[in-house]
Amino acid sequence: MNLIVYVRDREFYFYYSEGKSLQGVFESDQDLSKFFTENKVKNLFLIFSRPLIFIRSLEFPFSSLNKISQILPEESTSLFPVGLEELELFWYPVGREKTRTSVLIMGIEKKRIEKWQNIKASFRFNMKVGFEPFVLANYVSKTISDRNYTIIFIDKNYIAKYRVENNIVVEGSSCFFEQQDYLDEYLNGIKNEKINLPVIVLGDLSPNKLMPNFRMISPKKSESCISMFFALFQHHPNLSILPVFKIFTVSRSEITVNPALICGLCVYLGIAGLMFRPVILARHYQEKVADVNKQMEEVFRVAFPDVSRIVNPLIQAKEHLKNFQDVQKVMPKISVISIMATISGIIPEHIPFKISQMSLRGNDLFLTCLTDTLENVEIVSQIFKKAEMFGAVKIGGITPEAGQITFNLLIKIKNVQN
Amino acid sequence: MLILLYQFVCAPGIRKIRDLNRIYIQKQKDLETLNSLILEYKNKTAQPSIAFAPENFNLYLFISKALQDSGLKSQVARITPVSENILLNAIEQHITIVLEDIELAKLLNFFDAIEKKQFLTFGYVQISRNPQKQFLIKVDMEIVSYKSNGK
Numbered sequence: 001m002n003l004i005v006y007v008r009d010r011e012f013y014f015y016y017s018e019g020k021s022l023q024g025v026f027e028s029d030q031d032l033s034k035f036f037t038e039n040k041v042k043n044l045f046l047i048f049s050r051p052l053i054f055i056r057s058l059e060f061p062f063s064s065l066n067k068i069s070q071i072l073p074e075e076s077t078s079l080f081p082v083g084l085e086e087l088e089l090f091w092y093p094v095g096r097e098k099t100r101t102s103v104l105i106m107g108i109e110k111k112r113i114e115k116w117q118n119i120k121a122s123f124r125f126n127m128k129v130g131f132e133p134f135v136l137a138n139y140v141s142k143t144i145s146d147r148n149y150t151i152i153f154i155d156k157n158y159i160a161k162y163r164v165e166n167n168i169v170v171e172g173s174s175c176f177f178e179q180q181d182y183l184d185e186y187l188n189g190i191k192n193e194k195i196n197l198p199v200i201v202l203g204d205l206s207p208n209k210l211m212p213n214f215r216m217i218s219p220k221k222s223e224s225c226i227s228m229f230f231a232l233f234q235h236h237p238n239l240s241i242l243p244v245f246k247i248f249t250v251s252r253s254e255i256t257v258n259p260a261l262i263c264g265l266c267v268y269l270g271i272a273g274l275m276f277r278p279v280i281l282a283r284h285y286q287e288k289v290a291d292v293n294k295q296m297e298e299v300f301r302v303a304f305p306d307v308s309r310i311v312n313p314l315i316q317a318k319e320h321l322k323n324f325q326d327v328q329k330v331m332p333k334i335s336v337i338s339i340m341a342t343i344s345g346i347i348p349e350h351i352p353f354k355i356s357q358m359s360l361r362g363n364d365l366f367l368t369c370l371t372d373t374l375e376n377v378e379i380v381s382q383i384f385k386k387a388e389m390f391g392a393v394k395i396g397g398i399t400p401e402a403g404q405i406t407f408n409l410l411i412k413i414k415n416v417q418n
Numbered sequence: 419m420l421i422l423l424y425q426f427v428c429a430p431g432i433r434k435i436r437d438l439n440r441i442y443i444q445k446q447k448d449l450e451t452l453n454s455l456i457l458e459y460k461n462k463t464a465q466p467s468i469a470f471a472p473e474n475f476n477l478y479l480f481i482s483k484a485l486q487d488s489g490l491k492s493q494v495a496r497i498t499p500v501s502e503n504i505l506l507n508a509i510e511q512h513i514t515i516v517l518e519d520i521e522l523a524k525l526l527n528f529f530d531a532i533e534k535k536q537f538l539t540f541g542y543v544q545i546s547r548n549p550q551k552q553f554l555i556k557v558d559m560e561i562v563s564y565k566s567n568g569k
Contacts, residue, residue, distance in 0.1 A: 268420075271420055272419075272420065274428075275420070275423040275424055275427050275428040276423075276428075277428075277431075278427075278430075278431025278432045278434070278435055279431040281435050282431050282435050282438060285438035286438055288442050289445055292442065292445040292446060293445065296448065296449050296452055299449070299452060300452065313452055314448050314451060314452050314455075317455040317459070318455060320459060321455055321458060321462075336529050336540060336543050337526060337533060340526075354547075355547070356546065356549075357544070357545065357546040357547065359544045360540065360542060360544075361542040
């Protein structure tokens with residue numbers, strides 16, 4: 001249940017299953033769908049011929065394949081007629097010395113493979129991609145023992161030439177021809193080439209056209225066989241499409257975005273960020289504390305400009321205020337003459353009134369007075385209360401004595417002169 | 419990694435925030451207290467300033483002269499030497515005098531001499547009438563003067 005698709009100017013196919021063999025050409029996409037619907041395919045070998053492969057060679061002044069792998073995409077950008085992003089690149093070293101490495105780069109347009117990948121996704125089969133030169137080289141190596149040779153592959157109007165050194169394909173070219181004369185000229189050209197390698201001719205060539213030193217390998221081709229390429233597989237059913245040497249692919253930096261990974265990373269970064277939040281907030285609080293400190297210093301400096309060194313504004317302000325309390329102990333300036341004059345002025349003449357003692361300390365005035373009746377005591381006290389100079393007036397002890405009333409007046413002086 | 423971050427970054431940060439927040443609240447209270455203290459200080463300093471005696475003023479000599487001018491020198495029963503209290507921005511000088519059996523008119527003259535000087539004030543005054551001689555009085559008084567201490 002294998003299918004070989006040989007892509008050249010057309011898409012030739014060779015299907016072989018248990019006892020069943022089919023060959024033909026996929027002319028359209030409908031043909032393809034129909035074929036895959038009708039035939040069960042397990043393995044598909046998709047082989048591109050030389051006209052569809054871009055083959056370029058490059059030399060590097062070192063031998064590290066890792067390094068080559070890293071810089072090869074950049075170095076080969078200008079070598080291809082299409083952008084690298086449109087190409088699937090394969091490369092392998094063809095000559096390797098200590099300080100020099102030659103590599104052969106093979107490029108195939110991605111769209112040519114993608115078409116088959118879509119079919120693969122629909123019909124579910126295994127697919128391997130191969131290249132014509134490797135298949136031819138594998139076939140020839142099964143037939144001859146030489147390691148260096150030139151392969152001429154002729155299939156109807158198609159001719160391809162590959163140079164193989166140490167069983168590694170190092171060069172290749174191909175063309176289509178319409179007239180037999182062109183083929184003769186082509187073969188003459190190969191004959192006259194300076195590189196003296198055995199020439200192995202594979203394919204449809206009449207023996208009379210065979211040049212001297214050319215060796216012909218002509219696999220048995222059935223009548224139904226539509227291409228000499230499929231005759232190789234008929235002759236060697238287990239013919240490998242992969243090269244005998246290691247071939248490297250060029251991996252470009254395509255970032256595969258895994259949404260779950262991105263989400264996880266975001267959550268992780270979010271949590272990690274939250275962990276740092278207290279540190280940031282602490283800085284903010286520190287700034288706030290520093291602001292208050294600064295504000296306190298400024299307020300203090302404005303209030304006490306004579307202080308040169310500020311250590312603790314609060315304590316220093318308290319100290320200032322405490323010192324100032326001493327100044328507050330300064331005695332109020334009260335005019336004793338004014339007090340006496342006020343008293344003389346406010347007491348009516350008809351009221352018998354005499355002061356036997358007057359004591360003044362600060363704002364407190366203490367009078368020991370004499371009058372004749374208790375009523376007059378009250379009248380006198382009311383008169384004192386009405387005086388502007390006196391504030392609170394209290395009557396102290398009242399002592400009637402020998403027809404006289406002795407009483408004390410406790411008065412707060414209001415009108416303090418400074 | 420996250421556990422380490424919590425242990426060595428997040429948890430200490432939270433503790434620091436708590437401490438700083440406590441300090442911040444305390445500082446704000448301190449600022450309020452400071453403002454109120456300054457306001458109190460300003461209110462007190464806004465009161466009229468003390469009148470200071472001249473540098474060469476001598477309280478004792480002045481009182482002696484005032485007593486003589488008022489005709490009270492012979493009635494001085496007791497007079498204490500000048501004592502000083504040093505305040506924040508003033509030097510307070512005291513003198514106490516006891517006068518006995520003096521006439522009110524002379525006393526008023528003496529008081530007038532005192533009160534004319536802005537930098538003199540009475541610490542206390544105690545006047546009492548002589549019970550036997552009604553027109554004579556006894557006076558016990560303290561006179562205070564303020565001198566600048568240069569601050």
